[in-house]
């Protein structure tokens with residue numbers, strides 16, 4: 147995957163393994179991440195660790211723990227919802243994240259059936275105070291015309307701050323990420339494509355770089 151990403155000129159990746167205590171309890175993510183990092187040490191790609199947090203009600207008691215599950219140690223927390231509905235407690239949970247000074251980033255809203263049925267419900271949802279990340283594969287049409295149309299609407303209204311590869315295997319970069327980049331350029335222009343495919347994520351990475359710099363000098 148890293149070699150394929152490198153071919154596209156990608157220089158940094160925030161890897162976002164699923165954080166879901168029910169499906170993957172004690173999954174050894176930290177250990178696996180350090181093994182992968184050492185295996186790609188010779189590549190021109192910097193790997194960073196983040197998570198994609200599956201939302202469930204028990205997270206109310208785990209907000210302290212979640213501060214360890216942000217993107218590259220920043221205050222940005224990537225989360226995903228179930229695909230078929232929006233749990234009733236979601237708004238309260240996002241409010242809790244905001245109080246705890248975490249900025250929630252909603253992953254792939256275009257793949258959630260409730261949002262696809264009602265664009266207004268999506269707008270109301272993000273008014274809770276969260277950023278938006280769209281999947282490259284959705285933009286490239288991998289999930290069908292309806293999901294692609296929803297992604298197009300989000301992109302054309304400039305409501306997304308990030309487009310993620312959501313790559314689960316090496317081929318996903320060439321199959322979805324590159325076509326998605328070209329599509330976003332056509333829909334919303336090169337500047338916006340540059341922001342959602344790179345610059346905004348780089349901001350997240352650099353925030354933590356600065357924090358690390360401060361700590362080192364103390």
Ligand SMILES: [Fe+2]
Pocket residue numbers: 198226253254
């Ligand atoms: Fe996801």
